[in-house]
Amino acid sequence: xxxxxxxxxxxxxxxxxxxxxxxxxxxxxxxxxxxxxxxxxxxxxxxxxxxxxxxxxxxxxxxxxxxxxxxxxxxxxxxxxxxxxxxxx
Numbered sequence: 817x818x819x820x821x822x823x824x825x826x827x828x829x830x831x832x833x834x835x836x837x838x839x840x841x842x843x844x845x846x847x848x849x850x851x852x853x854x855x856x857x858x859x860x861x862x863x864x865x866x867x868x869x870x871x872x873x874x875x876x877x878x879x880x881x882x883x884x885x886x887x888x889x890x891x892x893x894x895x896x897x898x899x900x901x902x903x904x905x
Contacts, residue, residue, distance in 0.1 A: 819843040829893045
């Protein structure tokens with residue numbers, strides 16, 4: 817194996833554990849970096865769209881599960897306190 821592609825949005829949260837079990841010569845490619853770079857290039861080419869985006873947004877977490885459990889686990893993974901809101905679908 818030359819490289820491992822982390823194709824799921826949740827895998828970067830597990831990166832330290834994944835790296836622990838892989839030999840150092842195996843490259844890890846994270847889709848988040850690729851998507852962010854692609855979006856940056858797109859916005860640079862489409863300046864009208866970029867100028868209409870809000871720059872002072874907030875992050876809101878929603879869960880259909882227990883908001884206490886989600887908040888605790890999410891806070892652990894993100895290394896910051898989060899407060900999820902429970903919703904019904």
